[in-house]
Amino acid sequence: MAMIELQNVTKDYGDSRGIFNINLSIELGEAFGFVGTNGAGKTTTIRHLMGFLKPNTGTVQIKNLDAWQNAAEIKQCVGYTPGEIAFPDVKTGWEFIHQQAELLQLTDLSFANQLIERLQLDPSANIKRMSKGMKQKTAIVVALMADPPILILDEPTTGLDPLMRAEFIQIIKEEKGKGKTIFMSSHMFEEIEETCDKVAMIKEGKIITIEAISSIMSNEHQQFIIEFSNEQESTRFMQEKLDSVAISHTMVSVNIENNILNEFLAILSTYQFDNLTEQNHTLQEQFYHLYSGGQSHD
Template sequence: MKDLIQVNNLSKTYGKQRGIHNVTFSIAEGEVFGFLGPNGAGKTTTIRTLMGFLKPTSGQALIGGLDCWSQATQIKRMVGYLPGEFSFDPNMTGAQILSYLGHLRGGVDQQYVKQLIERLDFDPAKRFHTYSRGNKQKIGLVQAFMHKPQLLILDEPTGGLDPLNQQEFNKMITEVSTAGQTVFLSSHILPEVEHTCTRVGIIREGELVRVSEVSTLKDLKQSNILIHFTAEPELAWFNGLPGVINVQREQHGHALLITVQGEQQAVIQAAAQHQAISMTTHEPGLEEIFLRFYQKETRPDAIAI
């Protein structure tokens, strides 16, 4: 399967501020690729460069063999794009916006547009300025999907959506991938990427620090589990178990705080064997994960890519 997107040593600087630096990755046709990182990491800068909205300072980005800056017009014909915040004429209705964008595309399958509207539970009769954040996101998704593009580029696509709409979005991604379409989506939400993507690139402070299969993302998860017992527990019950990094006593010796990287099954089973009375798990946010694993002094070539 050939690559649809090729990004080679791509950099974009804003005066003294660095946007992205020497970003390199490729995405195969039909792949669902997640671009993961904290807010401000460089996700949107990368996407805007791919869309031809920003001229790279150095390096090159290609989509379908076309240069993303010099051949941006041709590229936009094959792309369905959702920006980080979708905005439009505030006085147009949702239906008018979709009709206008559909005509710009040279016409779209109206039955498919209707299906997308129904699936996302979107009311196209209201004016854009009356829509909530979630409804603006819905119309943004409909216009990105409606012409069945070869490539979908989606910047934080589930922002503002309720859980049911998020589930429907996941189904839509699975369907377009099965149909052979390629998806590039950015996110700072780890579960979203796990549910939809086959591979993920992780960016921090403008540098791509890791590209890997989604199945390996569990290596990034480090949880703290506080377990209470009726009597004083032994540290040896948990030391040496798979994934356990550290065990320490808490709260007058009747509780243990266990740090686990990856799956928690072994710890849960051991706690049950030793008659634990309560268990509380703290799973860090993505920002915390990045601060822990990718400190400023970490060199990109020190991490498997």
């Protein structure tokens, strides 16, 4: 069952700005990552999910409700952190937390207190004097404290230090373990790798790929770095019919399809080399590869 669904969604601001023909479907209990450069359309997409923007064409639904028409009802079951945090006119973090709890008709703040402790937040601080990181922590507490079934998080760890980012990832894993549906944009590829089942990449307002994280991490080919004993061996190896690139006079990078791995190792055994290193595939590598030449995905 799709908890979040965008079908042929376009918001055209002119001059090629906006989002174009966006199709996404996030299943119940799925954690879905959303990556792209600044200005690619991540926040615009998320604002449609929250009912802040109405698309020119297409439909946006959360729990089978129209995100624009039923925005108030949807907000009752969605925890949201905005990309740009702007607090209302309140003095302290506590005041904001209590104000939001009242709006959500939340009387038990025990989970909020747990999150405050884990994120090392001082909610008694003056909200206008809070650092970016403290404001971010406050927004995370408010998004999660009512235990909503859906989380929509726009760059949630901006401003957090590495220790707090690791704690946040652990919290998200726990939320996912409760069966929650999570949609998260992030610049931090490791966050997406560690928490998400699938990822969509957006470029210039268009989805260029949607892939399972598992398929990215276990690619159909393997990359090796070979350090040859001398330049002659390196030059000779480059004449083999393999997908290889010279890194230096004696070092070569080679991509090997999994089905010819044994053949590659047999070829390599006829060469003098000092070192062979396998490179791990990452979401970041996939992102840069697709961004340099990826095609849009409708």
